Amino acid sequence: MTLPQTTTDQPSTDEITYNGKVYTKVREGLADILNPVSMTTDQNGSTKQSVFYNPIQQFNRDLSVLAIRAFAEDLAIIRHARHERRLQHLAKEAQNGKKRKRGAPRPAESSIVNESNKVQRLDESTAAVDQDRSIGAAQSLQEPPPVPEPLDEEHDRSTVDISPHCHAAVAGERPQQTNGQLGELENDRVSSEHAQVHAEPNPPNPKHGSSVDVVPPFRILDALSATGLRALRYAKEITHVTSVTANDISAPATASIKLNVEYNGLVKKIHPTTGDAKALMGHVVNPGKEPFHVVDLDPYGTAAPFFDVAVQAVADGGLLCVTCTDAGIYASVGWPEKTFSQYGGLPWKGPQGHEAGLRLVLHAVATSAARYGLAIEPLASLNIDFYVRLFVRVRRSPVEVKCLAGKTMVVYNCDHGCGAFRIQYLAQTREREAKNGDKFHNHSLAQGPTATPLCEHCGFKTHLAGPMWGGPLHNPHFLKRVLGLLPSLDSKVYGTIPRIEGMLTLALNETLFQDPPEMESVESAAAEPFASLDPALRDPHPFFINPSTLSRTLRCSRPSDAAFRGALLRLGYRATRSHTEPGSIRTDAPWHIIWEIMREWVRQKHPIKEGAITNGMAGWEIMQKDRSRRQFNAAKQELRNILDGTENADTLRDRLEAALHRISKGSTEVVNGQDDDGTSGATVVSGEHEELKVVFDEKLGKEAAGKKMVRYQQNPRAEWGPMSRAKAGH
16 A cells, blocks of 8 residues: 655754754754754755754654664674573583583582673683684673773763774773783773673672673774764663764764764764874774674665675674665666666666666675675665665675575566566576585576576567676565564654554565565574575566556556456466566566466457557557467468478368367467478467466455554655755855
């Protein structure tokens, strides 16, 4: 259902005086930002912003908070499970009386219970030694040093510049130790004074020598922060967050961030920096620095220049969040050379252009990561209004990187004709079994091409789009986790809950897996980390069809969604919606079945007006393959073949009588280009289409009645879009 914008609460605004200056206070979520009321307007009446703020993207920010929260909770489950396994291991060692190493404390069950905080640090440290740069690297093998005293107010609220002498304030230098890995773990436990303790610390126990309990770090980088609104909301609304770095290259923007951080009382958790985001992330990649658990890229325009360094700045198993607002590049064929230079592929012309744009951006991220042995898994990839928003998990796995070619595709698109398309993957990936029973993937070249130069349905030329990402756009387990958070949310804090629910529900159901993954129950979701998909898995049926586009090709009235879905379901195919386009239908039916359904729609329900389509049009060629017309043309061709290939009158009479008999029975067939009697010809009378019984069952195709959702939101106001870029000095 498509509804107007009646569900999103516009951010509340008030005029206040702070530090002797008048500001407009904007409240979104739990955060407040201050904008100067003296901002000027241009000749069109639009506000000139010195620091960019777009209230239209509240949906983006609400969704991002929930996605990162779901990811953080999943990480907490992983850390807790690892801690429990370590406790059990130590308890077993103590029970069996395992010999202690020289200098190690005497094991006892009581000490295991009393010193569980030490065990947790030991557990996570051991896991980090096994997996370098792992998200699980959270605690140190050593006793934690005292939490540093807070700096004086003036210094603590100062803006941090990105320069060689202050990089430690951004990512933290590792302390010098004999074991380099232990140094990394120690720094991950307390990267600097920025590591915060959320819970009340346990009092020191002189008997056991226990220290304060330090919360495992969860660091976020808001690389292009502008007003700092995202950083403020992450710090206030996600309890697992220990540190947020809010960076912007603009000095006025950083000053605005500092102002808003002070006003919200988050000077110890949010750390403003001024500088190039690529330089900041590149510095984190250097040895001795700690990566971020979440990197958020939300630029004005494309995020492509940041991909290469961003995938390296994310911790192993961390989350990369990407926004691209240049839909005129990735979803339009106006500048294909620009699309290729930005995203490494060519755009798609047609209704599917925005989904193709999503896949082009994913392709750019995946290829950037693959150069460094990093594999990506899209958790959610959404086309929203005028931009795309991606949530991608990044893992260090050279084995998974090998599967990338097998799920990278180009598309042959009949963009000037009927709109049909055909997929061509660049490589083949097959699962094999080793002699010991282990599974592995075998990679080989793909056979091509999968399409002819001319469309098989209408005879028009096809054009290439891609290469682009051919894997799933979403992890359904992750989407279900985010949807599970919605019932407990306050609609006054998250004003876009109805739209989040509608869009994520569409995304959850839009991938037509051959073997759908088993979905977890609500109970298990609270105790188990969400599952990852097979790294070699392809999206079995990418892209969608639109009955409106099909009807325009044939110049006929449009079948209702329920009627078209009912026809597909009666034939044994599946049908669902796509979140990227209203009125879309994703199906596993091949194109010749889709066009046969449309021909039957014309024949049974709504005949085409005479003269609406003429020879040379795509619709004309498609309608020539109508059942009755095919039978007539085939009969004519058969009779012509008999006349041309027979010289004896008696033989001619016999063959004509036999042909007329077959035509009357509707049983004329061609096998290997020959008639039943062996005469050469190209007769096609019967085939699989003659056996199809197309029924437009609207009752079957109607979606089950349930909760009404905002699936496709209409523009809520005039001048809806990305707004003008901020300009310093206004």
